[in-house]
Amino acid sequence: MKRKALKAAFIHTVPVMMGYLFLGMAFGILLSTKGYGVIWAFIMSLFIYAGSGQFVAITLLTSPFDIIGAVFITLMVNLRHLFYGLSLLEPFKRAGKKKYYMMFTLTDETYSLLCSTKPPKGVDEGWFYFFIGFLDHCYWIGSCVLGNLLRTAVPFNSKGIDFVMTALFLVIFIDQWKDSKTHIPQFIGVGASLLCLVIFGASRFLLPAMVLILLLSATCRKRLEAKFQ
Amino acid sequence: MILTTKEALILLAAIAVATFSTRALPFLLFPPHKKTPAFVQYLGKMLPYATIGMLVVYCLKDVSLWSGSHGVPEAIAMLAITLVHLWKHNILLSVGGGTLFYMFLVQAVF
Known part of the structure; x- marks a missing residue:
């Protein structure tokens, strides 16, 4: 049952893998330029698991220690997630204990997949959704770690690479502006x-x-x- | 690194908990069949737009208009990203290409 769900989930997650590979590696490289090695990339992608959130976290790691400010901006950045759950209340309820991990993996990309895909006939809905979240999480961890290792293995002049965060938010801003x-x-x-x-x-x-x-x-x-x- | 390892770990733990709570809260607060307060719904639609605007400013907070290169490389790169993005609609190209272009500007030109 699980294997069938994993297979069905995998096909749907390939586009997310591509997107994460790029964004995760950019994160890993940027983190490495701030003096935080592969363990940190692994910890952050495993336990925080957020795109914009982790980029902001890099800035927080390189600013004076301020935990209240950090919590505040993280909440603001992730506020949109408050509303992702609303459309998934029913299917998650049916998933049993797995739902806690599934909530944790609700990134923008995973959310849009869960909202747009239905499990094929004969595939368990709970496990199908679980594996979409799980696979996306694995891609993200792998990409962040890979980017960090790459920067360590191939040092290059990284001056200006911080701009990746500006570019990312600017592009989101433009897309939002248009729609x-x-x-x-x-x-x-x-x-x-x-x-x-x-x-x-x-x-x-x-x-x-x-x-x-x-x-x-x-x-x-x-x-x-x-x-x- | 300006934080100690312990400080960094505490900070990351707080960020992880804050991130998880935004994802888990609706499942606790709004059980099925119960209506979400109208003001909360409104904030949910409106704030994501305002927040991204805030984050763009946040990224540029250390750019000084009165010294160094006066924000010129930032302005050029942002203009280029905007044009390329409106033209090609490709996030990878806009973000990846835009960053490389900016790195070229600050390393070779300014």
């Missing part, structure tokens, strides 16, 4: 952050920026909610 009916949320995000950056400076602007974004979101709720319907 949203209103751009007010983007203006709030960029505007509030820039304002707080000018007032509080680079090392302390994030927390006030997040608070300001929440306040502005609450203020604009009436106007924005209609556009999101």
Whole structure:
């Protein structure tokens, strides 16, 4: 039963493997340039398992120790995940104890696979979904570790490689811009952050920026909610 | 490395717990057949857009407009990424190519 589910799941996860290979390796390389070796790449990809979240974590690892700030930004970055669960409540309930690991593996990519694929006839739904999450997790760990090892084996001038994070978020920003009916949320995000950056400076602007974004979101709720319907 | 190993491990543990809780919370808070509060639903639709905007600024926080290369390589690379992405819609090309282009700029040009 499990083998059949694993086989069926594998076919669907190949595109995710490609995407993770690129992003995970970029993460591993960047982490290595900050002096964190392969053990760290392994630990982070095993226990955190998040794309954007782990890139932000690199910045946090290279800033003064601030646990509250770290938790805050991680929550903000991953807030969208709060809503992934909503459409999967029923199938996860049917999966039994496996569901805890399945929740842990709910990245953007895994979520979109789970929402768009149904298990083939005769394949157990719970195990099918479990293996999609498990395989994606394995690809991610492998890619992060591989990137880190590669950088150690083939040292190169890595000046400027931090920009991979800027490029990643910029591209997501552009995609979001194209598919949203209103751009007010983007203006709030960029505007509030820039304002707080000018007032509080680079090392302390994030927390006030997040608070300001929440306040502005609450203020604009009436106007924005209609556009999101 | 500016953190001690112990500090780094504590930090990563906190990040791991925070990440897991955002993924697990809906299963605890919103059992099937119970309606999610409207304000929570609204934040869920709106905040992902605002947050990515914030993260773009966060990535650029250490760029100084008044010294060094005045943010010129960043501006050029971001413009190039935007154009390439609007043209080809290929994340790999935009992110990978954009990063290499920026590295070329800061290593060979500026």
